[in-house]
Amino acid sequence: MLRRVLPVVLMASFVAPLTAQGPAGWKVHIDRSQNAQDPDDKSGVMFMTMGKGFHVSGGPAGTYWNPSNTATGNYTLKGTFTLVKPSNHVNYYGLVFGGNGLEGGSQAYTYFLVAQNGRFLIKQRNGEATTDVQAATANAAIKTPDGSGRSVNALEVRVAGDTISYVVNGTVVHTTPKSVAKTDGIAGFRVNHVTEVMVENFEVAKG
Numbered sequence: 001m002l003r004r005v006l007p008v009v010l011m012a013s014f015v016a017p018l019t020a021q022g023p024a025g026w027k028v029h030i031d032r033s034q035n036a037q038d039p040d041d042k043s044g045v046m047f048m049t050m051g052k053g054f055h056v057s058g059g060p061a062g063t064y065w066n067p068s069n070t071a072t073g074n075y076t077l078k079g080t081f082t083l084v085k086p087s088n089h090v091n092y093y094g095l096v097f098g099g100n101g102l103e104g105g106s107q108a109y110t111y112f113l114v115a116q117n118g119r120f121l122i123k124q125r126n127g128e129a130t131t132d133v134q135a136a137t138a139n140a141a142i143k144t145p146d147g148s149g150r151s152v153n154a155l156e157v158r159v160a161g162d163t164i165s166y167v168v169n170g171t172v173v174h175t176t177p178k179s180v181a182k183t184d185g186i187a188g189f190r191v192n193h194v195t196e197v198m199v200e201n202f203e204v205a206k207g
Helices: none
Strands: 008-010 015-017 027-030 045-050 053-058 062-071 075-085 092-100 108-115 119-126 129-138 151-160 163-168 171-177 185-191 196-206
Touching: 027 045, 045 062, 053 062, 053 075, 062 092, 062 196, 075 092, 075 185, 092 151, 108 151, 108 185, 119 163, 119 171, 129 171, 185 196
Parallel strands: none
Antiparallel strands: 008 045, 015 027, 027 062, 045 053, 053 196, 062 185, 075 151, 075 196, 092 108, 092 185, 108 119, 119 129, 151 163, 163 171
């Protein structure tokens, strides 16, 4: 029997715990684009449970996490992202790790994202400032939308010893020393604005 789940719509730039209608225990930090050439042209975002994962659709960019998903030491963070409907310009989505203070203006985390144009990027956020770990780079491992507009990419961040490996569909697309990014902290995911994405198989595994 199909269980119908009502969407939760977030209307402003803020952090909000989700009600029982949405994914239990999950929170969202909405951060509107300040770029006049890449504006958030819709006011709400939908985040709901669907099947064995989550469905994100709509307006402003957001970071999604459950405080219980905290990782330390060696671990693998993974999630499978299905781009359901590309936006009318390039937008990114993917994994967040090493999160701290995600509910406030001093939020800090590293994110590993892919886009509909077959590129990935790795960035760090501290408050409202972001810096590149790896600027947007094309890689053949990244699936781009097919004729229906859909693409499926399985992302992983593997923290092992002194190395962080960034993986797409089983292929390591980039590595950095562990010293480059704080890896202990909250894990979650991020979807940029006006993008519709399904997130499945999200997990943090030790070792």
